[in-house]
Amino acid sequence: MILTWEISTNIENSLIDFLRSSITSQSLQVLDQNGIAKTVNVYAGRELNNDWNLPLIQVYLDSKPDATRLEIGSNKRLRSFQIIIDIRTLLPGQETNLADWVEETINNGITIYDYTPNSSNPDVPTKVVLGHGRVDFITSLPVLSYDDADKYDQNRYRISAKIWING
Amino acid sequence: MIIAVFSQPGQSIPTVIGQQLGILAEEHTKLLAEEHKKELDKAIDDTRERVLKPTGNHLKEQIQIEPIRVADSKGYGVGNIEVLNQKAPWWAWINYGRAFSGRTIPPGTKDNPRITGHFVPDTKGIFTKGQPKFPIDPKIAIKPHNYIEKALGVMVNKVRNLIKTGVI
Numbered sequence: 001m002i003l004t005w006e007i008s009t010n011i012e013n014s015l016i017d018f019l020r021s022s023i024t025s026q027s028l029q030v031l032d033q034n035g036i037a038k039t040v041n042v043y044a045g046r047e048l049n050n051d052w053n054l055p056l057i058q059v060y061l062d063s064k065p066d067a068t069r070l071e072i073g074s075n076k077r078l079r080s081f082q083i084i085i086d087i088r089t090l091l092p093g094q095e096t097n098l099a100d101w102v103e104e105t106i107n108n109g110i111t112i113y114d115y116t117p118n119s120s121n122p123d124v125p126t127k128v129v130l131g132h133g134r135v136d137f138i139t140s141l142p143v144l145s146y147d148d149a150d151k152y153d154q155n156r157y158r159i160s161a162k163i164w165i166n167g
Numbered sequence: 168m169i170i171a172v173f174s175q176p177g178q179s180i181p182t183v184i185g186q187q188l189g190i191l192a193e194e195h196t197k198l199l200a201e202e203h204k205k206e207l208d209k210a211i212d213d214t215r216e217r218v219l220k221p222t223g224n225h226l227k228e229q230i231q232i233e234p235i236r237v238a239d240s241k242g243y244g245v246g247n248i249e250v251l252n253q254k255a256p257w258w259a260w261i262n263y264g265r266a267f268s269g270r271t272i273p274p275g276t277k278d279n280p281r282i283t284g285h286f287v288p289d290t291k292g293i294f295t296k297g298q299p300k301f302p303i304d305p306k307i308a309i310k311p312h313n314y315i316e317k318a319l320g321v322m323v324n325k326v327r328n329l330i331k332t333g334v335i
Contacts, residue, residue: 008174046310048264048271062313065320082320084313138320144259158263160316162323 005115005125009162011081011133016112019057019102024138030055030098034092040098044070046084048152055094057102058086070166080139080162087157095157099140102159109134111166133163137147194242195329199322200243202335206321207245210314211261217292221254230254264311275304 002046005013019042022028029037041056043049048058087104089095113127143156170191174183208227219225230246251258260266276282283300287293294303325335 046264047308063317063320065317066324080320082316084311084316136323138323139316143263143265144267146265146267146269149265150269153265153269158316158322160313162320 002116007079007130008061008064008167010085010114010130011113011165012044012059013111014112014130014133015083015110015163016044016059016104017113018106019059020145022105028101030089030091030094038090046074052152055089055098056087057098058084058088060084065162066164069086076166078164078166080136080164081133082160082162085159085161086143087159088152089155090151095142095155099157099159103137103140106135106161110163112163131165133165136162136164138162158162175316189240196242197232198335199326199329200245202325203245203318203322204230204232206318206325210317212313214312215315216234218290220293220295224254226251226255226261229258230329260309262315264309271308273305273309276302277304278330 005103023040023042029039032038038053038055039112041053043052043056044060046056046060046062052058058128060083061081062084063082064079065082067077069154070078086093087098089098110133112130113128114130115125118124118126136159140159141157143153143158146153170187172180172184172187174180207230211227229251231250233244233247235244237243256267260270265271268279274282283302284294284296285301287295329335
């Protein structure tokens with residue numbers, strides 16, 4: 001058996017999918033220092049990549065803090081998946097505004113998909129609905145400013161949230 | 168949780184209840200602070216990539232519980248930022264993946280020729296000053312360990328449990 005995406009990766013990618021489609025459907029953009037509108041990018045991964053373009057929303061699964069049994073005699077659990085959302089923008093203040101947008105956008109929860117590889121189009125995996133993920137916010141605050149911070153850290157905001165799903 | 172409140176003759180019951188609630192709230196706050204400290208220690212240990220150096224300031228030791236007094240009420244804080252900035256300034260680097268200097272990769276001999284030393288045998292990665300002095304030039308950035316968020320993620324449920332059942 002070749003192990004493909006399991007629940008953790010499915011949740012991470014479902015959130016990324018959701019944010020990307022929300023950005024597209026709302027044509028969400030922010031202005032740069034020259035007044036030129038820039039589309040917000042969404043990237044996956046704990047490690048910052050210097051090829052990423054600002055403004056951006058970085059999303060990754062950090063931990064799985066809860067796995068409570070739902071009932072006696074069942075192996076079903078109520079699981080939570082703690083996600084880190086780092087928002088990095090070009091201009092000060094935009095990171096807070098974008099964080100507000102993210103919180104409002106995911107507040108009602110997100111659809112979780114089960115992704116499977118698609119050999120005919122590897123960049124677009126096949127997906128079927130797995131369930132609805134409830135979102136609980138844990139922290140939401142600007143990240144400290146740094147002395148010689150590079151462009152990625154000058155205006156940074158971090159949200160951590162738990163996504164809950166039964167299973 | 169059920170708590171019986173007794174009042175002496177002549178004592179106002181609402182006042183007695185208020186006093187009891189104050190005591191209970193303080194006990195709960197202390198309990199949560201102790202639990203939060205444990206969770207922070209655990210999150211730091213769980214995400215540790217190198218073995219603990221036997222000497223020097225350690226992040227865990229600098230995160231302590233401190234009583235906070237406001238008027239007649241007493242609360243507790245976990246981790247004093249001023250202490251951390253002074254004694255373990257790498258707290259932010261470890262959590263957010265970025266040092267106060269803006270660095271992500273630790274400095275090496277190319278940045279500062281005085282940074283030399285050697286790996287201590289059988290310690291799985293402790294680099295120390297002193298002879299023999301070899302150059303070292305780290306190339307890998309420190310990734311965010313998110314120990315603050317990890318601990319808070321667990322504490323949210325513990326607070327709910329404490330409010331609901333009276334125990335953590």
